[in-house]
Amino acid sequence: MTGQQQAGPAAAAAQLARAVATLRAGGVVAFPTETVYGLGADATRPEALERVYALKGRPRSHPLIVHLPDANAARAWAIAWPEGALRLAASFWPGPLTLVLPRSSIAPDAVTGGQDTVALRVPSHPVAHALLAAFGGGLAAPSANRFGRVSPTDAVHVLDELADVLEPGRDAVLEGGRSAVGVESTIVDCTGDAPRLLRPGAVGVEEIEAVTGLDVVAADPRVRAPGTLASHYAPAARVVLVAAADVVGSIGHALHPVALLAPVAVPTPEGVVRLAAPNDAADYARALYAALREADALGAGTVLAVAPDAGPLAAAVLDRLGRAAHRG
Helix, strand or coil: CCCCCCCCHHHHHHHHHHHHHHHHCCCCEEECCCCCCEEEEECCCHHHHHHHHHHHCCCCCCCCEEECCCHHHHHCCECCCCHHHHHHHHHHCCCCEEEEEEECCCCCHHHHCCCCEEEEECCCCHHHHHHHHHHCCCEECCECCCCCCCCCCCHHHHHHHHCCCCCECCEEECCCCCCCCCCCCEEEECCCCCCEEEECCCCCHHHHHHHHCCCCECCCCCCCCCCCCCCCCCCCCEEEECCHHHHHHHHCCCCCCEEEECCCCCCCCCCCEEEECCCCHHHHHHHHHHHHHHHHHCCCCEEEECCCCCCCCHHHHHHHHHHHHCCC
């Protein structure tokens, strides 16, 4: 089910109704969010969640994020809401922020990975909001790609990854254009005395501290969170992080063909394929995953990646590039 952006209101409403019916029948629906596309299933149905894990090849111990239509709907999923968490929800929901809180009885082990916490988010994308509001419940939705691979930021990416396993009549893909942020949500653990950053994203540390009045502290390694394995977001091409001044010198040690992903100020050496030339960190984040997919489409052996050095999304981009470059 694609083409929702181009469809008229009646057709879009019909597609949305079919997606909701798919979810209620225990199927999965890939849908757009402002961060990346998610692969959603009813968060209260372990059998539906089991299919999400199977389609992705995702370890069952790796928890899922529950997406909800609004903060009021999210309240029932956690037994405690510290003041800091309430302030973050009020400031950044709907938006690219996930809060980790003590789980309530609504959250099954298939969502939490067997932990005592649950990860909650209210996305801002209009298609995601319409789907969640019409469904009337929580959707557990990891990124709509094979586990460990590059996240999708367009419906075409979803089909490239999962068309061979999604079943017509049982599953659906909702189109919503290119994701505006381009990297996954910030994840903040709110179960302790101070907020803990589990995964960087568009909501930065300074913003979290300004809203909560608390210093952000290091993550507790005992809390498992989505997208935090050392190796993740990886294309088939080898990703190598380099400084701008070292691009030319790195070419001789790279597997060819060589591709470059770097800010616009970094020139493209002769014989190197340019994947993207983002203007700033936000532009880099939007281009990142499409560029890594393009590297594989071109058959690149190595992607030389120069990370952005400033802007609220620079830390998130560097985190994703570091995990893409890691070979465990």
